[in-house]
Ligand SMILES: Nc1ncnc2c1ncn2[C@@H]1O[C@H](COP(=O)(O)OP(=O)(O)O)[C@@H](O)[C@H]1O
């Protein structure tokens with residue numbers, strides 16, 4: 001039995017999703033006999049089992065108001081958490097997007113000397129920055145669609161013709177998306193020859209860096225990584241072309257095939273590629289690597305999610321199930337590997353298996 005804090009909520013566009021993940025994770029850990037404290041970063045400690053399961057709205061919570069970036073220091077729940085941490089063996093970070101997933105909260109737990117789930121500061125920060133992640137993929141032999149960056153600097157706004165010229169360099173349909181968002185928020189597919197500027201303006205509402213990426217027609221695949229294993233590939237068949245926020249979180253709006261129907265050697269190559277991508281960004285514990293598979297069987301890595309959804313509809317639990325791992329076991333393994341890594345200090349821990357935890361610490 002371990003004492004575990006499950007941290008959920010946050011202030012990103014994915015706050016609603018995080019609350020569903022956190023609630024499911026907390027219940028699973030409690031069912032496995034752990035002593036669980038469920039904490040919403042806005043509301044503080046919540047009673048486990050009391051109240052209804054949070055629900056995901058049709059739209060991300062910040063999309064109407066543009067709110068979504070309250071300072072971490074302003075969160076009373078974080079202070080409450082910090083005050084009660086003496087009693088906790090590890091923290092399950094069930095936050096998606098923003099400071100919950102980009103290395104910030106990970107750094108907080110490193111300073112406190114507390115084990116936490118998933119990737120460390122570097123892996124989290126790199127994976128959150130799609131442009132930087134894609135550059136690293138390139139050096140690690142992980143294929144990723146060609147792209148260009150637009151900087152939305154209010155002092156020097158890009159002109160329509162600058163943006164159109166960048167789009168033309170890709171000579172195909174393109175996807176315009178914010179560099180640091182998730183859940184398909186702020187994303188638009190722009191046909192070749194159409195004006196990409198309105199799509200860039202829209203994406204820029206979520207951050208000053210905007211990606212123009214070559215559109216990869218074909219199939220949507222995702223590979224869950226658990227510890228150092230690539231789980232069976234999941235194919236997503238959204239009702240409409242793009243795997244949108246709604247298609248992601250509304251039951252029945254997408255179909256899933258697990259394992260994806262692929263020739264064995266192709267599936268093996270994609271799984272190896274996903275592991276290479278995971279290691280290239282210094283990810284740890286678990287993650288989900290998103291791919292597009294073109295009709296000519298070339299595949300392209302879009303991004304890595306270091307805290308993928310763990311809701312009843314989510315893809316990682318689906319992949320785990322195909323590997324014979326129940327939701328409860330999955331959650332248990334994620335927390336176990338966090339505890340095995342121990343407190344981290346400014347970098348990925350050495351591999352837990354067979355290595356003394358304090359090795360090299362004297363240097
Ligand atoms: N280059 C692309 N080609 C085709 N579809 C894309 C491309 N980029 C994104 N998409 C679609 O948009 C979805 C979300 O894009 P992704 O890059 O994974 O960002 P996020 O999930 O962080 O919002 C993908 O799952 C896919 O359906």
Ligand SMILES: [Mg+2]
Pocket residue numbers: 183184290302303
């Ligand atoms: Mg994605």
